[in-house]
Amino acid sequence: MKKEVNDKLKYLLKLLTMIFLITSPIFDMTFFHSRITTLIRIFIILVIFISTIFLYKDSRKSLKYIIIFYLLSASYLIVSYYHNKSFISLFPNNFNYSFINELFTILKLIMPITFIYSLYYQKLSKKDFKIIFISWSLFISLQIIITNIFKISLSSYSENIIKYNIFEWNKNIYYIESASKGYFTYANMTSLTLLMMLIYNFYFFIKDNFKYIILIFLISISMLMLGTRVSSIGGLLTLICLIIYYLFFVIIKKEKFNKHLFLLLSVIILWILLLPISPYKNRNIELNKYSNVKKDLFDNNDVYNKNDTQTIKKEISKQEYIESIVNNDLIPEFFYKIYYSYEYDPDFWIDLIENTKESKINYRLIEEKMIKRVIKINNNKLDVLLGISNSRIQNIHNLERDFIMQYYAFGIIGSIILLSVYLIMLIINIINLIKKFSFLNSINLITNVLFCFCAYLTGNILCSMTMIIVYGFLCSFMIKEKMVDLLNLKC
Numbered sequence: 134m135k136k137e138v139n140d141k142l143k144y145l146l147k148l149l150t151m152i153f154l155i156t157s158p159i160f161d162m163t164f165f166h167s168r169i170t171t172l173i174r175i176f177i178i179l180v181i182f183i184s185t186i187f188l189y190k191d192s193r194k195s196l197k198y199i200i201i202f203y204l205l206s207a208s209y210l211i212v213s214y215y216h217n218k219s220f221i222s223l224f225p226n227n228f229n230y231s232f233i234n235e236l237f238t239i240l241k242l243i244m245p246i247t248f249i250y251s252l253y254y255q256k257l258s259k260k261d262f263k264i265i266f267i268s269w270s271l272f273i274s275l276q277i278i279i280t281n282i283f284k285i286s287l288s289s290y291s292e293n294i295i296k297y298n299i300f301e302w303n304k305n306i307y308y309i310e311s312a313s314k315g316y317f318t319y320a321n322m323t324s325l326t327l328l329m330m331l332i333y334n335f336y337f338f339i340k341d342n343f344k345y346i347i348l349i350f351l352i353s354i355s356m357l358m359l360g361t362r363v364s365s366i367g368g369l370l371t372l373i374c375l376i377i378y379y380l381f382f383v384i385i386k387k388e389k390f391n392k393h394l395f396l397l398l399s400v401i402i403l404w405i406l407l408l409p410i411s412p413y414k415n416r417n418i419e420l421n422k423y424s425n426v427k428k429d430l431f432d433n434n435d436v437y438n439k440n441d442t443q444t445i446k447k448e449i450s451k452q453e454y455i456e457s458i459v460n461n462d463l464i465p466e467f468f469y470k471i472y473y474s475y476e477y478d479p480d481f482w483i484d485l486i487e488n489t490k491e492s493k494i495n496y497r498l499i500e501e502k503m504i505k506r507v508i509k510i511n512n513n514k515l516d517v518l519l520g521i522s523n524s525r526i527q528n529i530h531n532l533e534r535d536f537i538m539q540y541y542a543f544g545i546i547g548s549i550i551l552l553s554v555y556l557i558m559l560i561i562n563i564i565n566l567i568k569k570f571s572f573l574n575s576i577n578l579i580t581n582v583l584f585c586f587c588a589y590l591t592g593n594i595l596c597s598m599t600m601i602i603v604y605g606f607l608c609s610f611m612i613k614e615k616m617v618d619l620l621n622l623k624c
Contacts, residue, residue: 161319168237185255251609281358322597503529521541566578
């Protein structure tokens with residue numbers, strides 16, 4: 134009787150998990166994306182985690198490691214709180230440190246390990262794995278494609294509705310008015326999700342059924358419509374490299390050749406043909422033009438002549454001096470008037486304008502220099518170990534480069550604790566590949582490497598609940614004791 138009740142509860146838990154996984158992309162849409170829905174998803178993951186511990190006895194064997202991880206994370210939160218209380222800056226509000234925001238961020242960062250742990254012991258079947266991936270692939274790609282065709286999609290680079298669809302790309306139009314993200318909140322995050330789906334659908338196509346070409350085609354078109362660097366270029370290069378890598382296995386490992394491979398070549402050809410007129414290409418042209426304009430402005434700008442500037446300095450205030458020498462085409466005023474106001478630290482902007490030419494072209498360098506300046510003024514050696522907090526970083530400027538952003542926010546100690554899952558998974562993937570040099574293990578390692586690289590390249594990935602769920606789901610299959618045998622995927 135007790136076993137029957139337990140089996141029924143396991144079934145209900147699996148049903149909850151499946152529903153949660155399948156519906157996850159919905160909550161990344163602008164209609165539902167909020168702190169409340171994020172908290173709801175965190176709560177559901179914790180419910181799944183606690184239920185797994187109670188229903189699966191074997192999960193309790195490793196529970197001590199999770200408890201140690203939680204205790205380390207909590208200890209860091211408390212220590213960093215007291216560390217950040219003594220923060221000093223030139224700004225009156227000290228960039229508004231918030232313990233609640235730190236707690237919220239750390240909760241999100243510990244979710245990957247929590248979710249991986251739960252899914253690992255639930256041991257979802259091969260069929261479950263395929264159902265979830267097919268549903269994600271169809272929901273995300275079709276939404277982008279359909280909204281693009283009917284010109285009701287949000288732009289990837291603004292919150293406005295696009296004006297041109299894929300059939301109008303040949304008109305050499307402004308990329309902001311044609312790049313489409315459907316109704317999803319972040320284009321970069323959607324790009325990475327689709328990239329990982331592209332990888333595993335490729336695997337299914339090779340090892341399971343040639344009909345997965347339909348999903349690959351839909352994903353490819355939607356990635357071109359997104360118009361980001363990760364989706365447009367990264368997706369194409371990934372698909373080409375996967376084909377080459379597969380042929381390597383056919384030749385070296387004597388794996389059976391898939392006669393339907395030519396279908397993938399047709400997708401690549403179509404991708405290459407559409408790329409020159411795609412939103413990404415138009416964006417790249419616009420950015421190159423803008424960079425050249427900025428360079429010309431800088432080269433021809435006489436206000437940077439040191440003899441002239443010394444004369445100006447003697448006659449006006451520092452703020453007036455900054456306004457007189459800065460060129461908003463080089464440094465937009467929101468940097469020095471809003472994000473890091475020259476009212477409180479004019480010396481920083483004077484030094485930046487006069488001596489750092491490169492940062493006038495690269496906004497990310499400006500963002501990082503602002504954060505480094507804040508750390509320098511605080512002059513606390515513990516900042517390297519404990520960071521200056523995520524809430525302060527966000528109130529200065531969101532540094533769109535994961536791992537670097539977390540380093541400044543949480544320091545060396547906080548980053549090691551909170552981001553350990555990504556290093557652990559990479560190590561596990563490498564060990565698995567060494568033990569068994571298979572196409573599946575290679576795919577797993579490639580996916581992990583690409584995930585970390587894209588997070589570093591684009592930012593705002595590691596704290597995204599959607600990416601946490603997608604990553605956790607994939608990793609749960611990567612670390613099974615005997616690995617999931619996906620070499621025979623027929624259900």
